[in-house]
Each structure stands twice: as structure tokens, then as C-alpha cells.
Amino acid sequence: MKLDGRSAIVTGGAKGIGLAIVRRLAAEGARVMIADNDEAAGAAAVESLSGTGEVLFTATDVSERLDVHNLVAKTVDAFGSINALVNNAGIVHAADFLDLEEADFDRVLAVNLKSVFLCGQAVARHMVKQIEKGEAPGSIVNMSSINDTFAIANQVPYSVSKGGVSQMTKVMALSLAQYGIRVNAIGPGSIMTDMLASVADNPDVRTRILSRTPLGRLGEPSEIASVAAFLLSADSSYVTGQTIYADGGRLPLNYTVPVKE
Numbered sequence: 001m002k003l004d005g006r007s008a009i010v011t012g013g014a015k016g017i018g019l020a021i022v023r024r025l026a027a028e029g030a031r032v033m034i035a036d037n038d039e040a041a042g043a044a045a046v047e048s049l050s051g052t053g054e055v056l057f058t059a060t061d062v063s064e065r066l067d068v069h070n071l072v073a074k075t076v077d078a079f080g081s082i083n084a085l086v087n088n089a090g091i092v093h094a095a096d097f098l099d100l101e102e103a104d105f106d107r108v109l110a111v112n113l114k115s116v117f118l119c120g121q122a123v124a125r126h127m128v129k130q131i132e133k134g135e136a137p138g139s140i141v142n143m144s145s146i147n148d149t150f151a152i153a154n155q156v157p158y159s160v161s162k163g164g165v166s167q168m169t170k171v172m173a174l175s176l177a178q179y180g181i182r183v184n185a186i187g188p189g190s191i192m193t194d195m196l197a198s199v200a201d202n203p204d205v206r207t208r209i210l211s212r213t214p215l216g217r218l219g220e221p222s223e224i225a226s227v228a229a230f231l232l233s234a235d236s237s238y239v240t241g242q243t244i245y246a247d248g249g250r251l252p253l254n255y256t257v258p259v260k261e
Ligand code: NAD
Pocket: 011, 012, 013, 014, 015, 016, 017, 018, 035, 036, 037, 038, 041, 060, 061, 062, 063, 088, 089, 090, 091, 111, 143, 144, 145, 146, 187, 188, 189, 190, 191, 192, 193, 194, 195, 196
């Protein structure tokens, strides 16, 4: 197994893409700490994964520094070390630019971008201490989006936050390369989770999405989890500072493709 004996934190791991990543990392032999602010979903996730390896949950708001420090301390207590971090937690807020409230801008930026700094710095500081004691360097994956490059008019803070996540990935990779710690991002296209379900159920929206998706279908959370497993494993040992787009071909596409009924 690719991640045998490794220990990982997955933020936003109670549902959606994060839960698929937790499942995949556990199947690859990792011990996994789910960090999520939805306690009921976190408990249900741990329950659903009993028998798939060691999966624990810590209630965490990733935008709060004290929560993040508690998360790191609890993970070290439980697993002894931290070898992998997936900064996956994210939220959206739809509003036209002229109507957007300052508090909503701040909230989305705090959960989607500041959390990558808070969790990334706290975990990287711990990884550096481990390396100084002779342990192997770890790896960090940040969840970006095709909206780091594209923009959606009524998703102002989301698009801005994801642009920031891809830039954060580059600066973290450059800063941590001296320790051998690798940092990469994943840029998913449209993936079937709760975040997308409300809009993708609408036939017009579905057609709009598929007309921009050369593979002709929405993505599955497991198809993002497999990229995360690759980026956290030794299979990607010479890859750092990259955003890998798992988007069914949307980013290279100009114009649209035909949609099958
Ligand atoms: P989701 O809403 O299904 O899951 C998000 C998880 O994050 C939930 O478990 C939620 O409880 C948790 N979360 C929210 N705020 C939090 C906070 N403050 N602290 C801790 N946890 C918090 O969403 P998803 O579709 O699985 O998205 C996961 C990531 O993938 C996000 O960063 C999202 O931007 C990104 N992404 C998703 C898509 C898509 O199409 N679904 C596309 C591109 C990028």
C-alpha cells in the first residue's frame, strides 16, 4: 500500500471530496484524522469507515488558529507524527459583486484561504521538527479549483480564494523545498458532491456544465481522492509547487462541446 504507516490530516473530511480522500488514504494504509466543523457528519464518517484502518475525528473550525493548534496536538497525541496534510475544507457564497457583504467576503476567504496558511504553517512547523529528529519529510496537498483561473461573476470570494490557494501552494512549495517537504494543489472541475448537487440537479445548469466538459460527465469524489493519494505518495517524489487539474478537460477547452441528451 502506498501510504502504509503514514499519518494524515484531512480538513473538511466529513463529507464530499474530503470524505473520499479519507477513505482512499485509509485504504492505502494511512492513519487519518478528519478535521471538520460538522460534528455529526464527522462522527458518521468515522462510523462508516470503521474496519478500514484507523480514522479519528477532531471538531475543528479551520479558520480559527486555536482550533488548528488543538488539531495538530491531538493528531500528534493519537498518531505520534504527521506525515501528510490535505487542506480540503471549503465553502461557497453566491452574491453579485454589487451586493456582496463584507462579512461574507471575509468568511469565505477565512475558510478557503486563511485556513491553508494556518493549517499549512502549523503542520509544516511540526514536520520540520520531525525531520530534525531524522524522520522522512511529509507532503501537503491544497484543494484549489479550476476557479483559480476561471471566474464566476456571482462567486467573488470563492474565485478569489482559489486563486490564492494556487499561489499559496507555490510559495509554500518554495519555502519548504529546503526540508524536502512537497506542496501541491488539485484543481477539480465539477465534482458530484453536496456543494454541486443543488445546482447540478437543474437540467439547464447541468447542460451548461457539460457543454464545457470534454469528457462529457461530472467527476466523482473518488477521482479527486486518487490524485490526492498520488501527490501524498512517493510516486510523486519529484513533483512540488504544481496544481493538477482533474476537470474532465475543461481548462484546455475554448468554446463548448456538444452535450448528449
Ligand atoms: P462539501 O460541501 O461536500 O464538503 C466540504 C466540507 O468542508 C464539509 O464536510 C464541511 O463541513 C467542511 N467545512 C466547511 N467549513 C469548514 C470549516 N470552517 N472548518 C472545517 N471544516 C469545514 O464540498 P466538496 O464539494 O467536497 O468540496 C471540497 C473542496 O473541494 C472545497 O475546497 C471545494 O472548494 C473544492 N472543490 C469542489 C468542487 C466541486 O465541484 N465539488 C470543485 C472544485 C473545488
